[in-house]
Amino acid sequence: MEGLPLLGEPGFWAAHLADLCEGESPEAFGVDGADAGAMLECLHDTSAWPMFQVPIEGGFSIVVHYTSGEEYTSTDHFPVHPGSPDVVMASTDQDxxxxxxxxxxxxAILQAPDGAVGATDPHARLLLLLPVLGDSAAPAEAVGAVAEALISQGAPDACEPLARRLLGGHPMWGAQPWTFDVDERSWICDGEHSPRQTPLGDHLPPYWRVELEACLGAEPHA
Incomplete structure (x- = not known):
């Protein structure tokens, strides 16, 4: 199911980000509980499996895909490119x-490429991909960026505490330390469950790996 039309529905962001702020009232997102509950049911519908495409440079997209069985719903995130193998960035399945x-x-990827198709609004892109994030050194401006995105989607102005909580990382893996490997030209994560303990796309052919790293190529500031 194409998920893009769901982005404008009441309760979407409260449902999509629910795992990052368990126990938080939907009113913190500016919506009521009934709307958030209905959207959660939609996202977990075993016949729907909604998918969202976040286009980035080089013809790549990061796909956010809800997969639901009878007992469990997981959300998978992976960059895709025509002709290249999939690379899992994050998944909330049992593994x-x-x-x-x-x-x-x-x-670095909040702005969509010109002419891109999919989720192109910078605020929506940030919130869609927020569950993939887990960075213990996220800077102060990250809080402001997340708060701005939340407000753009209907959250009250005083949502900075919610933004801080959302930056704490998914409870399955939390916020983890990262370092930039100059030789590999790739960010490396120290988290036990992270696929980024090795360079992103390490198993891909060299051409695809270089292209993928260039898409995300945000080197640390000197």
Whole structure:
């Protein structure tokens, strides 16, 4: 199911980000509980499996895919490109894979390429990919960026505490330390469950790996 039309529905962001702020009232997102509950049911519908495409440079997209069985719903995140193998960035299935992005990488892909199709609004892109993030060194401006995105989607102005909580990482893996490997030209995560303990796309042919790293290529500031 194409998920893009769901982005404008009441309760979507409260449902999509529910795992990152368990126990938080939907009113913190500016919606009521009934709307959030209905959207959660939609996202977990075993016949729906909604999918969201976040286009980035080089013809790549990061896909956010809800997969639901009778007993369990997981959310998978992976970059795709025609002709290249899939690379899992994060997954909330029983194997728990994540985090898959650090803040410099996420900040670098908030703007969609010209003419892109899919989720192109920077605020929506940030919130869609927030569950993939897990960065213990996310800078102060990250809080402001997340709060701004939340407000753009209907959250009250005083949502900075919610933004801080959302930056704490998914409970399956939390916020983890990252370092930039100059030789590999890739961010490396120290998290136990992260697929980024090795360079992103390490198993891909060299051409695809270089292209993928260039898409996310946010080197640390000197």
């Amino acid at each position: 728990r894979i994540g985090p898959g992005l650090c803040w410099p990488e996420l900040a």
